[in-house]
Amino acid sequence: MVAVDEGEFVLLNDLPVEDELADLLGTSMVAGELANLIYGSRASTPFVLAVDGRWGTGKSTLMKQLSDNLARRPDVETVWFNAWTASGVSALTGMLKLVLGKLDRNVVRRAFRQLRDNEVLGGSLRIGAGVAASFFRLDRALDQLWAQMSVDARAREQARDLLAQSLGAWVDEQTGQPRHTIVVFVDDLDRCGEATAIEICEAIKLYLDLPGIAFVLGCDLSVLSRISLPGAETGSHVREYLEKIVQVSYQIPVAPEATVATMIQGYAARSGTGHLLTEPLVALIGRQCAGNPRRVKRLLNSFVAEYQLDPRWREFGADGLMKSVLLQHLYPDLYREILRTTGDTVGDLLAYRSARYWLLNHGRQPSDEDVKTGRHHLASYGVLQPSEDDPMEVWERALGQLEGRVPEAWRLLAGNEDCRMLIRDLGPEEERLRLQHRLRRRPLSTTPTPIDTSVADGSRYEGLRLLWIDDSPADNELMINSLAARGAQVRTSTGTRQAMDLLPLFQPNALISDLGRADDEYTGFDGLRALRQAGYAGPALFFTSFVDDGRREGAEAIGAEITASSVRVNEWAEAQAATLS
Known part of the structure; x- marks a missing residue:
């Protein structure tokens, strides 16, 4: 530590925690119990244990501590397989190599000789009669076997036979149970490509389903269950497939x-x-x-x-x-609104919250401060103030008018008590104004990593070709990076003319546009009409600073949606990607 x-600050690394003293979540205790379970179940191998959890919840830390615990026990070997570095059949080749590498070389050599003598190793695999006479020749033969596995199904079966024969030397003749165990750890299975994930599952089930081998898979099973499995017509078919692979799963709790x-x-x-x-x-x-x-x-x-x-x-x-x-x-939507506007944006949100509370709680005796602030805020937005004698529909109409004239994100933030607590902690008006002016003059130069809002929820956007039109594309860099991190292809344009040039080349299947540019607050509508005439017929979303009834009606008139919320942008992109799968 x-x-x-x-007064001195240091960066924190993102490595799995190995030192129990540095373990702040008590992971080592769980790792010890899981190690006891695996060690006590050696006679039941082969089996697969899944460590199930979302991105960043500590799967790798738990698996690392579990591996270290098992490695200290007699008759146990551990090996790690990096799913991210594998692709296609190399996943199978890599896993077989790692497992064979943990076996005694003399055992492998004898198994090789026996299979050769029994003509199990042969066919496309041409190995000389003296191949088992030395480790050097054995290595050459294995290299030849690995090379042929990528193109020859027979070679893959031969590799499995070799592994089974080698592991057979571990089996106790009296009990029929393996005396040694290899535990293979595969982390981030849900983060690699679908083809690789399927290849690893096939390797576990078809080639490494042998006594003496146990697997620990680190993954988010909810993500893995959405892979495009050949022949699977529904999500339940994929889940049934995974149930055949995984015998038990441990879900990392909150x-x-x-x-x-x-x-x-x-x-x-x-x-x-x-x-x-x-x-x-x-x-x-x-x-x-x-x-x-x-x-x-x-x-x-x-x-x-x-x-x-x-x-x-x-x-x-x-x-x-x-x-x-x-x-x-x-609260990225509020942060973005602070940078975009002038004055006390935070104070405006607090005032809107009071006005909304007053309108929603008509007849429930809100505080005098809420009433005062609410009336003042309605007046500032030009909303007609209802009187105490007005019927409920008048109050509801006033609330609708108010919500149509504030940033869309504020409707969600107004009811968020954590947000209220944070912005109230910014201090009185003078102090919070000073902070907002500071951010506008020099915004934060670091940004939240896109993975925080992308890969974390497991959704993937392969096939989504998104054209994003905005005269200030840098303002949307975080969201664009987030979409790209999920697999979307994104091209940016600063105006309609450039977008028209990109249309035939990029062939987008989704479009996001700003609304106002320069002195025209509705130029985005004209731009979409022009793109429609040029042949673009796909879905469109306007991402703007605020939404009112007029803007919403204008977007609907040309078959588009409109929002001021970055959260809604992600939801919309996810919905478009889902239609492509």
């Missing part, structure tokens, strides 16, 4: 709040930021990051990098920077 001097708080405080202490996190902020981070260790680390690392890259934050105060990073990571 690195000691951090007061840690208790107290454990999550300890983890966050521990990471903050290691990064030197512990003194900046109050108990309410720790609780907020824990809820918003869902106890995900990787997300917590990335949030703290963003703060550390920003503090080091921009010395002016030291003059402003680390506390203000931490709250800005929290806004950017946890």
